[in-house]
Amino acid sequence: MAETIQATDARDAGRALRGALGRFSTGVAIVTTLASDGRNTGVTVNSFSSVSLEPPLVLFSLARRATIYRAFEQARCFTVNVLSQKQKLVSNRFTRPSSVTWDDVACSAGTNACAVLAESLAWFECERHAEYEGGDHVIFVGRVTAFGTSGEAGEPLVFYRGNYGSFLGDERVHPDLSGTLGEFSSYGWGGM
Numbered sequence: 001m002a003e004t005i006q007a008t009d010a011r012d013a014g015r016a017l018r019g020a021l022g023r024f025s026t027g028v029a030i031v032t033t034l035a036s037d038g039r040n041t042g043v044t045v046n047s048f049s050s051v052s053l054e055p056p057l058v059l060f061s062l063a064r065r066a067t068i069y070r071a072f073e074q075a076r077c078f079t080v081n082v083l084s085q086k087q088k089l090v091s092n093r094f095t096r097p098s099s100v101t102w103d104d105v106a107c108s109a110g111t112n113a114c115a116v117l118a119e120s121l122a123w124f125e126c127e128r129h130a131e132y133e134g135g136d137h138v139i140f141v142g143r144v145t146a147f148g149t150s151g152e153a154g155e156p157l158v159f160y161r162g163n164y165g166s167f168l169g170d171e172r173v174h175p176d177l178s179g180t181l182g183e184f185s186s187y188g189w190g191g192m
Helices: 013-021 069-074 085-093 186-191
Strands: 029-034 040-045 049-052 057-063 077-082 107-109 115-117 122-134 137-149 158-160 163-165
Touching: 029 057, 029 069, 029 085, 029 115, 040 057, 057 069, 057 122, 069 137, 077 115, 077 137, 115 122
Parallel strands: none
Antiparallel strands: 029 040, 029 077, 049 057, 057 137, 077 122, 107 115, 122 137, 158 163
């Protein structure tokens, strides 16, 4: 039987809420920017989402207490790198961005000078468009100025219930893209 937890009733409501939210599988991305001294910096997120096609907007959220928060608070641009299964180790490294050394990170500078990570399935170079209060997080919205995809059809890195997983698509079943799902599908980005 399903259990309903009232946020005000549970002693450990935060942990229970995190566990419930973890049942929504997400992709994994590393968002990169330049620190105030011009060096690359970045952080692993699973809070990336498309917002709008006209204008082309995406978002991610970042905890205010994150050591890297100040770099993004001051940044004018950033790049979202959508990770492939091959990038589990680099994803792990960027969960603690203050300890990342970039010497062996395979990347190139994008048109906005932020790092585009090798082997990423897709990347979205963004100018900062807006930021919004989000409780203990800040929601950063970026306007996509350039984007790209890898030449190969790799598998995405998926996060579910605190662990990495994979996506095993059933090619026999296709979503109905005529409604709202179609408005946010990858097909919409081709017209830019």
